[in-house]
Amino acid sequence: MLRFIMRRILVTIPMVLIVVTLTWGLIRLAPGNFYSGEKKLPPAVEKNLREKYGLNQPWYVQYYRLMRNVVQLDFGTSLKYEGQSVNSILVRTVPVSAILGLLAYLLALTVGLIAGVLAALKQNSKIDYASMALAMLGISLPSFVLGPLLVLIFSLTLYWLPPARWNGFPSWNLLLPVLTLSAIYMAYIARLTRSGMLEVLRSDYIRTARAKGLKELDVILRHALRGGLLPVVSFTGPALALLVTGTVVVERIFALPGLGNYFINANLNRDEPLIIGIVAFTSIVILLFNLLVDIAYAYIDPRIRY
């Protein structure tokens, strides 16, 4: 197992380089420039800008420079936000997105698991239908609808909670964005848990465990839940990675200084260093979370080996 983990961590390095290379190629193919605007710049100004950022050099020089910087984990300075290094932007924004994402996922996991397990245990009961109907509501209410709705009710009608802005952690400002963000994940987890549990509950080993006279709670928590969790765990890897690396819609609705907003803007602005920096970070997070998921598989279901 240890060797497996080591191997996977080592493989991260070439993976990030591949991702960065592909991204770099994509940016090159995309039309438009970081400096283009409503009024076309005079050629002299354009030339100065290209020279300043080394865009006049041949592509292999630029590529070499990029790779050298990435290996040193130095992504240079943003083109759009002049004078700000990509690393400083990451250091500033990642905590915001991470706090938001982790809190939302924690909430989603807690509520989703309980709802899913209850629904599965009492299949076709009122609890089942209620929690699944709520889950469906969570799924069909996109965050760009749910967020403003919550604001409308809690901030603008009742004047209870602030409607937007980041105010550090912990603060009341976090409540609405976390709720908004977690709704859909809650719903996913509840439904996936329910279906996974239903599958496992009917399997023979559970029947056997019950037959052996184990306590019902024991059966559920120690045996059934593990098997039932498998789809949730598969889903958690990518979901958590995406949550932690920023969620544009919620960040925009609540004017939060997270990574997601920067990333979208970096793409729209063709801000090459910033795109590459965020993509490299994202790929590390994704690889890491998927590694954790694979480890979790082995723990949950010993039949899975690597």
Place this chain on the structure above:
Amino acid sequence: MRNRRTLPPESEEPALTPLGTTPTPPVRTRTGDIIHTAPEFAIGEADVRSAELHQTTLKGTSLWRDAWRRLLKNRLAVFGLIVVCLILVASLAGPYVISHTTGYSYDFIPKDSKLVKSFAPFIAPDGSFSWTHPMGTDNAGRDILARVLIGGRISLMVGIISTFVSLLIGISYGATSGYLGGRADNLMMRIVDVLYSLPYMMIIIVLLAMFGGRSPLGQLVLLFIALGAVSWLTMARIVRGQVMSLKNQEFVLAARATGVSTSRIIFRHLVPNTLGPVIVYATLTIPSVMLQEAFLSFLGLGVQAPLASWGSLAADGIQNIAIFPWQLIFPGVTMALTLFSLNFLGDGLRDALDPQMRKV
């Protein structure tokens, strides 16, 4: 043939492992084609063969017909099916009907400036009751019912086709990766990781720059590619996880021992057993794809105005929620109703296809 006693070292602590607590061999003999006739576990090729033979001779109990029969017994699923069909028919025929009865089409903006504003449902410009706009009008005075119906075409098509694409790729990719394991699995999953990490927006911007703007049809195909391209990734991971957990079970080992080909094991024996989470995840994919379409229109990839989709209608509606709530409520409720129905249908389908249910 390996049996459960030669389990991997990690699983030797019995209390922790589901299998360890199982005194009898597992009976997950749920491959679609052998269930009905075979006894609790299939041991040899001969059994499988005879099972298949047996099944084909049994009149009218093919997997699908059987499932259909069970689906019809599920009232919620039938409800879902009916609603989905109704909405489908309404969005296909509705726009014609409306433009021939009230004269309003989804893109008709009245010439009279006084009519170019958002009227509440059933309210005529003079404030009296009127049947003309049962869902009201939007800011440009366009009939919301007509827009919801035309939007249904787009959203349903986008949701169903993209989900189908994601199912197709996700299942085959994930199952293959999970079953093969080892190096192949490692490689295949790292490719998925890379695809996760790439800047999706940039890909779409480049795709559009290279292939966009040729024709409306091409634009639509591009949309499906763009939506399908991401949604299969999580699906593949889920299927892989399930398959990894299933592949060492006896029914697979049995099949392998009897020389069933790898692809047959994957697609006939393993995949049907992963359908539970897959169907659930697929029904979850539909709304997310529908909403993503609204986001893509921001990049110029979605449907082009004045055409609408439910996602774009909801996105517009939310802007005016405090003043003209009907702009959000009607597209929103229509979409929610559709999604609920699709989910009931999905749940019913899953139950109907799940062989274990037949024992219950």
Place this chain on the structure above:
Amino acid sequence: MDLHASRWVQIACVLLTLALVAASCTTRANDSQFFGLVKPPAENVLRYISGDEPESLDPQVSSGQPEARIYMAIFAGLVEYGPKTDAPIPELAEHWEVNNDNTEFTFHLRPNLHWSNGDPLTAQDFVYSFRRALSPALASRSAYLAYYIKYAEGYNSGAMFVRDPQSGAFVLARDVELEAQTKAAETQSPSAPVDQKQLAEHPELAKGETTELDTPFHHFMHEPDRLVVSGDEAERAKAAATNPKLKAALAGKELVPVKAEDIGVEAPDEQTVRISLAQPAPFFVGLLAHQLFRPVPRQAIERFGAAWTQPQNMICSGAFKLEQWKPYNVIVVGRNPQYWDASNVNLDKIYFYPTNEATTMMNMYKAGEVDATYNHTVPPAWLDRIRPLKDYMNAPEMATEYYQINITKPPMNDVRVRKAFNMAIDKQALSDFRKVTKPLYAFMPEGIFPGYAKVPGDGFDPAKARKLLAEAGYRDASGNYDPTKFPINQVELSYNPSESNRAVAEFVQAQWKQNLKLTVPLKAIEWKTFLDTRSRLEYKGFSRAGWIGDYADPFTFLALFYTPKGDNGTGWWDPKYVKMLDDANHQLDPQKRYALLAQAESYMLDAQPVIPLLTNATNLMKKPYVKGMYPNPQTLHAWKFVYIERDPAKWDYGVPDMSAE
């Protein structure tokens, strides 16, 4: 299975609907004369939504309006945008003189100016800042605004003077002018009052009151223009190939780079800044309020490099100094005690919140968390409700919205077709639909430049539009207009995605459908891709454009088509138009100049490379207790005049009086 589930579904749906309706009703019932909470902040501060996250806090680097709003707090210029009209008012410069052909401006600084760290702020700081703004290494995106300054363009583009190695004499621009060009140049500036030769001999002729400040540099500025050639060899060769005189002039000569010291800015003494221009620019003082021309702290820049804009390193010159900068979150500025007019600054702090989400900022405004917003922040659909309120600010803006036409591709290469499409839009209806705007028939925004005669432009006339199209060849056998003959697949209306662009495009599409029976497909294109297709003239038909003036003069709009051939996104370019503008700028009498500019505008509209749509309006929210803030044409507020009024009797009920400065 039973029916419970569907009942749950029903209940859920009903609940959702109820929640929405309840929420909307309660907010609607809350009717007062203002939008949301009206409670002045506890402290003496202003909380302002400033638009997009600033790209930088270096005034010479970022050129946008969102940044300008912040720079106006922390950096003072020679002049400042006036609070009501945006016309320049004295700031660090107490007064100034202009020579009689609008090519030389002498500014006299106030005595005892200081940076926020206590260092004296002198004329040298301006010279440093202007040179930095134009330096190729800084690569400022708005450097072109300073190209009016003599040799500025040469320095910024890395160009060369040409010098005879033997005599040391520089080749002059007039030496290589071809006959035709010389003649054109002569007729071009018939009104130039002072002959260049005369000036060289008697520089005092052009100097007004500042004769006592004679310097060698000043003499250099009044020598005949030196020849400036491209720094790029290939480009030089290309130019020489078409001009034998230039070829001869270059032979055997050495090239001397145009240096920072050559540009037309000097500090004859500590308190005087003198700027010499390459061409007459009567609007130049107004342009100097732009952030590019605000002095930057040399000491901090040389010490910290790009990090000088961080709060701990920043040295400011404005009424406020930077205290905090949390990107995408907040920028806090506080009182600057070193500011020359510190005793007249009213606010203790300003909080700038950078966001561009209309709903989010309206929510914050309604919840009483911000006191005012920047321009175009009220969504049009909300206006029916918000327009009657007393804290809604609407006033004409120095900004227009129009469609550019790609005149290089058929069928739009026919002026009749372009005119037809223009006449087929009911712009009054469009402006009614957009609610905050005025219809635009000509190219100049209405009601912004007093004294500028309005060019009528073509009005809404669908019958004539159809007639024009018939004349252009789209007619049936009997000569009537036939829409089926029109190659509609060659025309599109492309725009960059935004809710308002889409709404306008949908409306215009419906107009053309009704009036011309033509359905022009709409095409949303992501912003940078859109810019690319537009500047390469790859789009078919129409593309959306808008322009916010850089300075308070009609020339900022007309100059959009002054550019080199076709560089304006339409493909239309006419040397006659360029000459008309030049003539106007040589005109000394402002009234006559405006008349000439209007003629040029009318000439351009005759060719109809654009379809004017709307004059924008400021359309913003301001709490009644915020005083001294006016919805001026650029929504740029001189912050030192802004204050919080706690006595409701003195609040602004409606748009404050903007008549006198």
